[in-house]
Amino acid sequence: MDDVLHERVREIIESVPAGTVATYGDIAALAGAPSPRMVGAILAEDGHDLPWHRILRANGTPAPHLVHDQLERLRAEGVLADGQRVDLRKYRWKPDGEADDGPEGLF
Secondary structure, eight states: OOHHHHHHHHHHHHHSOTTOBEEHHHHHHHHTOSOHHHHHHHHHHHOTTSOGGGEEOTTSOOOGGGHHHHHHHHHHTTOOEETTEEOHHHHBOOOTTOOOOSSSSOO
């Protein structure tokens, strides 16, 4: 894996503020990564010091093996789930300069 891309993914994840979430796909798109799976791989291998809990699957749910810890951490930041799903329209991070000009989109 390209070290520059790896660090770019880490920087973007680090910039997701408390009280918001992003999807693996959001991070991949911002970083120019070829797939959301690469973001997951980076988090699994080198994400212990990042706010990994703010990154969700495209449907707003945590990975099954992380669900309880992830939802607990999000709840502590004010991000509430309906069951195991976070409402991306409400909590999705909008990076600086991104307009909120309509219904569901990438951001």
